[in-house]
Amino acid sequence: MTAGIDLGHPQAQSVRSDEDVVRVRQLVRTVAVAVKLSLVDQTKVVTAASELARNTLVYGGGGSVEVATVENGRRKGVRIVFADSGPGIADLDLALTDGYTTGGGLGLGLSGSRRLVDEFEIETSPETGTRITVTKWSR
Amino acid sequence: MALSTEESGRLAALLSGQADRVTSRWTEIVTSSLRGRLSQAELRRQVQDLHSAIVATSEQGDIDLSADNAAELRAALADLSRGRARQGFSATETTVSIFALKDVLAELVQEAGGANALNDYVAFAKLVDEMGLFTFESFVRTRESLIADQAEQLLELSTPVVKLWEGVVAVPLVGTLDSARAQVVMERLLQTLVDTSSPYAIIDITGVPAVDTQVAQHILKTVVAARLMGADCIISGIRPQIAQTIVALGIEFGDIATKASLADALRHVLRLSGVETARRQPRRGA
Amino acid sequence: MERVPILKIGDILLVSIQVDMSDQTAVQLQEDLAERIVDTGCHGVIIDITALDIVDSFVGRMLSTIASISKVLDAETVVVGMRPAVAITLVELGLSLNGIRTALNVERGMELIAAAHADELDYQLDDDPDAETATP
Numbered sequence: 001m002t003a004g005i006d007l008g009h010p011q012a013q014s015v016r017s018d019e020d021v022v023r024v025r026q027l028v029r030t031v032a033v034a035v036k037l038s039l040v041d042q043t044k045v046v047t048a049a050s051e052l053a054r055n056t057l058v059y060g061g062g063g064s065v066e067v068a069t070v071e072n073g074r075r076k077g078v079r080i081v082f083a084d085s086g087p088g089i090a091d092l093d094l095a096l097t098d099g100y101t102t103g104g105g106l107g108l109g110l111s112g113s114r115r116l117v118d119e120f121e122i123e124t125s126p127e128t129g130t131r132i133t134v135t136k137w138s139r
Numbered sequence: 140m141a142l143s144t145e146e147s148g149r150l151a152a153l154l155s156g157q158a159d160r161v162t163s164r165w166t167e168i169v170t171s172s173l174r175g176r177l178s179q180a181e182l183r184r185q186v187q188d189l190h191s192a193i194v195a196t197s198e199q200g201d202i203d204l205s206a207d208n209a210a211e212l213r214a215a216l217a218d219l220s221r222g223r224a225r226q227g228f229s230a231t232e233t234t235v236s237i238f239a240l241k242d243v244l245a246e247l248v249q250e251a252g253g254a255n256a257l258n259d260y261v262a263f264a265k266l267v268d269e270m271g272l273f274t275f276e277s278f279v280r281t282r283e284s285l286i287a288d289q290a291e292q293l294l295e296l297s298t299p300v301v302k303l304w305e306g307v308v309a310v311p312l313v314g315t316l317d318s319a320r321a322q323v324v325m326e327r328l329l330q331t332l333v334d335t336s337s338p339y340a341i342i343d344i345t346g347v348p349a350v351d352t353q354v355a356q357h358i359l360k361t362v363v364a365a366r367l368m369g370a371d372c373i374i375s376g377i378r379p380q381i382a383q384t385i386v387a388l389g390i391e392f393g394d395i396a397t398k399a400s401l402a403d404a405l406r407h408v409l410r411l412s413g414v415e416t417a418r419r420q421p422r423r424g425a
Numbered sequence: 426m427e428r429v430p431i432l433k434i435g436d437i438l439l440v441s442i443q444v445d446m447s448d449q450t451a452v453q454l455q456e457d458l459a460e461r462i463v464d465t466g467c468h469g470v471i472i473d474i475t476a477l478d479i480v481d482s483f484v485g486r487m488l489s490t491i492a493s494i495s496k497v498l499d500a501e502t503v504v505v506g507m508r509p510a511v512a513i514t515l516v517e518l519g520l521s522l523n524g525i526r527t528a529l530n531v532e533r534g535m536e537l538i539a540a541a542h543a544d545e546l547d548y549q550l551d552d553d554p555d556a557e558t559a560t561p
Contacts, residue, residue, distance in 0.1 A: 018447040025445060025479065040326060043479055043510035047518060050481040054448070074283060098519055108482045112518035139319070329509030336529050364512035369505065369527035369534075 010068035015056045015084075024053040024065050028080060031067050035076040037138050045078055045136040048113035052082045052132055055109050059102075060084025060130055070135065077118070077137040085129035092124060146262050147197040149255070153247050155194050161243055162186050168239040173232055185222075185236070189215050204269045216270055217277045224281035233278050237271040298324045300331040307339045307408050308332065309401065313346030321357035328361065332370045339408045340365055343401045345376030355390045362395050371411075373397070375404035429454045431461050437469040437538060438462065438500075439531070443476045451487045458491055462498045469538035470495050473531055475506030485520045492525045501541050503527065505534040 011031070013024050028049040032042040049065070056063045063084030070079045089095045096114065101107035114120040119135035142150065154161055166183045173182070192215035199208050216237070223233040241264055248260045298320070303309045308331050310324055328340055342358060344350070350358075362372040375398040377385075385392065398404040427450050432439045438461055440454065458470065472488065474480065480488075492502040505528045515522070528534040 018449045022445050022447050029478070040322075040510045040513050043508075043514045044517065047479045047481050047514050050479060050483075051518075054481075054483060074287075108519050112482065112520070115517050115519070116514065326509060326513070329512065333509060333529060336533065338529060338533065360513070360516045363521070364509070364516045367512040367515055367522060367527055368507045368509065369503075369529045 010066050013065045013067070014062070015053050015065055015082075016062045017057070021050060021053045021057060024067075025050050027065075027067050028078065031069060031078050032136070035069050035078055035138055037078065037136060041136060041138070044116040045080075045134075048116040048134060048136075049080055051109040051113040052080075052134065055132075056082045056084045056130075059089075060086030063129070072137070075137045075139075077135050079133065079135045082132045082134075083129065084131075088124040088126045088128070088130055089122075092122065142197070142202040142262055142266055144200045146259060147200060147202045149259055150202075150263055150266075151194055151197040153244070153251065154190060154197070157247070158190065158194075161247070162190050164243050164246070165190070165239055168242055169236045172235045172239070173228075176228070177226075185219055189219065189237075189240075192216075202266060204266070204273060212270075213273065216274045220274045220278040221281045224278050224285065230275055230278050234271045234275050237267060237274050240270075241267045294320060294323050298327055300327050302335060302337070303341065303405055304409065306335075306337045306412060307341065307405065308335060308337045309341040309343055309405075311343045311346065311401070314348075316347055316350065316354045316357075318353050318357065321354045325357055325361040325364075329364060329368065332365060332368060338370045339412065340370055340372045341401060341404045341408065342372055342374050343376045343404070344374065344381065345378070345401070347378075347381070350381050350384060352388050352390065355385060355388065359390065359392070359395070371396070371408075373404045373407060375399065375401050428457070431457060433461075433465055433467065436467055436542075437471055437535065438465065438467045439471050439473065441473040441476070445478075446484065448483055451484055455487055455491055455494070459494050459498065462495055462500050468500050468542055469535075470500050470502040471531060471534045471538070472502065472504045473506050473534075474504060474511075475508070475530075477511065478508070480507070480511050480515060480520075482518065482520055485515065485522055488525055489522060496524075501526065501538050503534040503537050505529065505531050 011027055013027055014020060015024060025046050029042060029046050032045050037045065053065055056065065061084060063082065063086070066081045066083075068079050068081075070077045094100050096111050097107075098111045099107040100111075101109075110122075113134070117134040117136045119133075121133040122130070123132075124130040162183065165186045166179065169182055169186065170177075170179060192212045196202055196209050196212045202209060204213065219236065220233050223236075244263050244267070245260060248256050248263070298310070300308055300310050308328070310328050312324065316324075328342070331337070332340055342361070344358075358374065362374075365372045373396045374392075377397055377399075396404075396407065398407055427444050427446075429440060429442055429444070429446070429450060431454075432441070438458070440458065442454075444450070446454070461467075462470065470491070472491065477484070488504055492504075495502045503526045504522070507527065526537060528537050
């Protein structure tokens with residue numbers, strides 16, 4: 001994990017409905033613009049956030065998202081934490097495989113969004129649910 | 140690290156008591172180190188700015204360079220180092236302007252004498268050191284951002300996207316393609332497709348000496364992205380070595396159109412878009 | 426819930442997505458569009474996504490589904506106006522939008538539909554005027 005110092009206050013958004021997923025996208029975009037990510041990088045991190053927030057809603061039964069800015073020397077970035085207290089992911093390796101889905105989707109949510117960000121961490125267990133942390137750095 | 144309230148009070152008194160003498164002496168020392176590359180008047184102004192920032196800060200009580208009440212002082216120092224970095228001065232030439240204050244202070248403290256003289260001088264010198272380090276830091280930061288800006292400008296210079304025909308744009312790639320540059324070129328190409336409403340793009344890699352897997356992947360992704368947007372890409376000018384690399388690396392070019400030369404690629408595109416090219420007329424007398 | 430409007434221009438249905446759609450809005454659009462294709466008997470659908478700053482897998486899947494549904498209903502779907510950053514992101518995400526025709530803008534999309542339709546008419550006139558399924 002890269003050491004980073006938080007700038008400002010992390011923004012929180014609960015994820016309970018479809019509309020909340022839209023709000024997460026808007027929140028992440030605002031922060032991504034603030035840390036001056038390139039347009040392509042903004043698009044990538046917002047898309048990843050959309051996928052992961054939907055996962056939080058659909059598979060985790062709802063949860064919360066926290067968006068913060070991070071800094072590492074000259075580079076700034078966006079760090080997003082998706083947390084739910086759902087059933088967790090039974091087989092992580094399988095879940096990270098392209099095209100694997102238990103929910104009737106395209107199976108690109110986890111595996112695809114991992115490719116869209118620079119850092120991707122996942123903690124999951126049946127007791128505590130799933131917690132995914134992603135970071136996108138400016139270039 | 141910081142100066143106590145009494146110490147900074149004495150510092151303020153020393154500096155503001157003979158303000159003119161301090162700035163003159165300070166300017167004098169700095170001038171000799173810069174060998175006339177800045178005018179006396181400009182130096183004097185810079186030194187006066189610093190001087191008043193230090194006095195203002197020390198009059199507020201204890202000085203800690205990292206504290207909130209030293210913001211003005213930090214700004215003055217950053218200002219100085221930014222200016223010097225942009226004018227091409229070295230790090231030494233920049234920080235000497237701060238360290239010169241030590242000599243001035245030594246003279247002043249010696250004259251004033253008193254029981255605290257040694258202690259005071261040590262404390263003041265420490266503060267000057269801190270200021271010097273801070274200046275050095277901001278000097279380096281400015282230089283780094285200058286370099287980053289230049290690298291970016293270079294990137295822009297080296298990636299032209301040209302319109303070849305109505306509805307056809309081309310990127311002639313020249314030189315080594317690293318991942319960052321490949322990415323910039325590709326983004327620019329896709330944006331040009333939108334801006335010019337061109338459904339065809341030719342990526343000419345005649346001038347590219349070698350490609351690695353990552354660069355080949357970038358080109359492939361661009362072709363796929365262009366298709367998603369409703370445009371077709373043709374790759375032209377693949378050198379024999381590059382063709383071998385592509386095959387050896389096992390990169391699938393699939394159904395992407397490749398042509399030997401830019402001219403072939405253009406002819407191919409024109410045929411696709413239904414443009415009739417004039418038949419070659421037999422030359423008279425040839 | 427917001428609804429995406431569907432406009433009829435000649436023989437074409439034009440859907441210009443202007444809002445950051447929730448998943449529900451996307452599903453609603455899919456249903457509305459199927460209904461409008463049948464009601465109007467249009468043979469072309471243009472979905473303009475110029476205003477969309479992201480397309481995630483859910484919207485991607487919706488676009489594919491719309492294309493498939495309209496194909497069944499004998500209408501050609503063209504997705505137009507995808508932004509470069511969106512296209513780059515989709516490629517990275519691994520979404521290929523199979524079976525969807527795309528064009529740079531509405532104008533080019535209309536040309537594409539007109540061409541497809543003209544081919545079909547030619548084919549019917551040349552070979553068999555009564556042919557129902559004449560897609561080459």
